[in-house]
Amino acid sequence: MDSIKHWLYDYLVSSGLSENSAKYLNMLALLLALIIIVFVIDFITRKLLVKAFAQFASVSKTNFDDLLVNNKVPRNIAHIIPLLIALVFIREVFIDFPAFENIVERGLQVFAIVLTLWIVRSLLNTLKDYLKTLPRLKDKPIDSYIQVFMIFAWLGGFMSAIAIVTGIPFLTFATGLGAISAVIILVFKDTIMGFVASIQVSINDMVRIGDWITFEKYGADGDVIEITLATVKVQNFDKTITTIPTYALISDSFKNWRGMTSSEGRRIKRALYIKQEGVKYLTEPEVDKLKEIQLITSYLETRQKDIKLYNRSNSIDKILLLNGRNLTNIGVFRKYIDSYLKHHSAINKDMMIMARQLAPTTQGIPLEIYAFSSDKRWENYEYIMSDIFDHLMAALPYFDLEIFELPSSSSFKASLNDKF
Incomplete structure (x- = not known):
């Protein structure tokens, strides 16, 4: 292995090139070779893995694997093998340049964190799409929970990346982050409020996707088409889209027509x-005329008899219509x-x-x-x-x-x- 690593170096030195120049050229040649190998392996791995997933998805009965392919989960997973190869052999490439090796190795570790987040995001998007196909979860704000998880995942990844770049242990860095927590809360105020609101909206079943709501303050009158962590999208009956902050659903009054649609x-x-x-008042001739209206004929006949009986039994003077009972x-x-x-x-x-x-x-x-x-x-x-x-x-x-x-x-x- 050592002979392979220093083959070009030995050749250049024997050709009369200085040792320092030979080291740089040897490092560049090994780096170029590693890059080519990594890209070739990445291409082959990606093609094989994506093809295998696609074939499996075409014969399976569930649509979950189809969603995995659509959300590029196999494609992202395929990057793991080339990354591991790069991490293993990068030390051999920069064996004569420890400072470069440290920088590149940290860069690859940061990329590993980003790749992990890509894979997690792809899996969560797949899970979200799958859950939305289930009838009992179709109207739930699944997007909100996925976004909350991804926010914490990106925050953890960001902290890990900074810890790697600075060389500070992760726990030490996380502890020191408490000092700027107030700034973070200020920056993510809407997100935090939206997160709390989305939980309350879901627990209290205030709004579902597909509900018809009227929110006069925001000029919304239509069907809810999307519920996310920060916003609720309403498609109005004129096909315009109104975006409402999620926390407005619990801080302001709105009308949900679900009770009507389910009644x-x-x-x-x-x-x-x-x-x-x-x-x-109606005179007797006028009442007789109205009896020609079929819907109230029976009613008028019954009422007229009752009124006449009452007025007669109570000796009511009907010279004036005002006296006694009248229609x-x-x-x-x-x-x-x-x-x-x-x-x-x-x-x-x-x-x-x-x-x-x-x-x-x-x-x-x-x-x-x-x-x-x-x-x-x-x-x-x-x-x-x-x-x-x-x-x-x-x-x-x-x-x-x-x-x-x-x-x-x-x-x-x-x-x-x-x-x-």
Whole structure:
């Protein structure tokens, strides 16, 4: 071995070259030969290992090995053998130059740390991709946990590399690092907050990938497509992407629509504002006329009998409609809404159905519809809700009622024309 190492040296010295120059040329020749050997072995090892993994993945039933190949795990592992060869023979190359040997050896040790981190990252990415294929973990923030682990891994690798370069023992260096911990906390403040937030979000099951959330502060209204350590990405319904800090999910208020999507219906909660001046008692002829509306015929007949019986038994003077019990047009219309909703094919009959009157406002009397559509898809939901209110607004004149709306310029012009 010694004869091989010094073959060029002996040859150059015998040719009349100085010993010092012969040592440098011998070192350069050995270094070039080692580099060529390392690259050749790396190429062959990488090709063989990647091919072997690919063939094994093609015949296996699980997709985990396919993900290993996709994340370049075999490719990174293949670098280990050439690195070990370089570490073993580097001393022989620089045998006459101990200072160079120390520098290059430390450089290779640092590269070994980086290579280890590459392999760990590839394995973790493979694990992440595999876990995302499992139905019960598909909506979990796996990216956050992978990122946390990699942060600690890179931090440990960085500290180890500095310890190798400076020659300081790792434990001594780690102990001294406590003095600058405050600076590190300041630099990684968002990361630390995001880490804590991601744990709380996961434990409390606040947000999952695929959830529809509304976050007014950040202008987000759409589906969660990614949860990482620092951010949550929301694809809005106009296909734009809103990025929200993860810690904002626990520090601010937002709305998660998961309860609606997992329920049996989507809520309809909207009001018609009725003109107050149109509200009145109904006379018997008007009640008889409204009996022609099939949805409330039975109701009106029953109510009319009950009211007549009550007024007769209590000797109520019906010269004035105000006396005794009476039906009102807004009350009958409210009952009509209730019956209409209960007969509507798109309304879930197993969930609450209610037509209620809210407190009067300066814009009229609100008649609120509270029900749930069976179809929760946004487009169909909007169609169902519009269909219901189209019908009810068209039905209002049959009850001598009107929708309140502020007067337009044409209303003022018509009023002026009437006066002059």
